[in-house]
Amino acid sequence: MPSISQRIAEELSVNEKQVIAAVELLDEGATVPFVARYRKEVTGGLDDAQLRLLEDRLRYLRELEERRSAILKSIDEQEKLTPQLKLSIMQAETKNRLEDLYLPYKQKRRTKAQIAREAGLEPLAVSLIENPELNPQSEALAYINADKGVADIKAALDGARQILMENFAEEA
Incomplete structure (x- = not known):
């Protein structure tokens, strides 16, 4: 399974090194306009639109990975995690797909x-x-x-x- 930076690089059709550099700058607190204007040389020339898309995808994919980990942990604690289910969860590419897989195992409130x-x-x-x-x-x-x-x-x-x-x- 590709890393977050690899996925974003593929989606934006840019080099992974550009994505890694931009992510580092954003993680350090730099804003998209600042990076686009003053750090073009570091990001290999990524423009404002690409950086905004990169920032949005980075946030989404990080949330997806965080949710994936929480779901795997929850199902594992219930001792219901099968190799096939784990594979399906690891291959899920959207939050909706993850939640669909998790639904039968989700701890429910007393309805x-x-x-x-x-x-x-x-x-x-x-x-x-x-x-x-x-x-x-x-x-x-x-x-x-x-x-x-x-x-x-x-x-x-x-x-x-x-x-x-x-x-x-x-x-x-």
Whole structure:
């Protein structure tokens, strides 16, 4: 996998040494106009537009690498990191692709759907989606349990609805 400076050099169709020099100047706090005007000899003649693009891509690619590391660490801590998943994450070229790969492993806040699952309503949700001809109210009767926070039919159906909405959102 190419380094950040190699990727930027390829994208801008310039020499990698020019990119490295510009990155060093920017990292030292120099602004794009300053570098374009007073450090042309150091950057090999990169103009203002190229330097702005370089700065934007540098920021994006650094954020991408930072996020990639955080995602790998998180999945590894969950002991769910497979060699194939690691390869896919390492090859991801955009933040969106990284987040798509991470979604199934992402630590979620305790959602209404999770609360409904904990109350034992997932079988109700599954049966209602798989058998649309069933009467939801009569099916929900079997899941009423005040100890688990399912006080009535409405609460059971609301919980099943939350589970289904979360499932649909994750599959989209």
